[in-house]
Amino acid sequence: MKKLGCFQACRYSNRMVIAGTAVAVVSILLWGEGILPVLFGVLAAAGVAIIVAGCVIGNRFIVCPHCGGPLYDGPRLPTHIPQYCPNCGTKIEPPGGG
Structure with missing residues (x-):
């Protein structure tokens, strides 16, 4: 099984939280x-x-593919992935180099 990338995980996480909130409310x-x-x-x-x-x-x-550090600040998850890792400073690019 292929590992879930940070961009795909962010997309899944956002969709699940929004859908779950709508259903619950x-x-x-x-x-x-x-x-x-x-x-x-x-x-x-x-x-x-x-x-x-x-x-x-x-x-x-939702972690850096280079250093494995979190790409979020504290308990709040991001709605998008930052351009650079806040831990190691490496540029984070979506799959396919786009």
């Missing part, structure tokens, strides 16, 4: 209305699980 709003409370409770929990999975992917794989 809509489910919680509908859960509060009393419409099928068990179903929307389960969907809200699934949304939170997707958010957590997206954060785990981001923390694990």
Whole structure:
């Protein structure tokens, strides 16, 4: 299996956090209305699980391909990859040299 690159991990992480947030918020709003409370409770929990999975992917794989240092500052994950690694200063280019 091919290793997940930092650009691909950032894309996956962002999409999972956005989708999980949308599912959780809509489910919680509908859960509060009393419409099928068990179903929307389960969907809200699934949304939170997707958010957590997206954060785990981001923390694990959004790292410099050269030195392995994190490309994010503290607990906040980036929405994009910086041009240079904050740890080693190496230029970070997307696959294909683009």
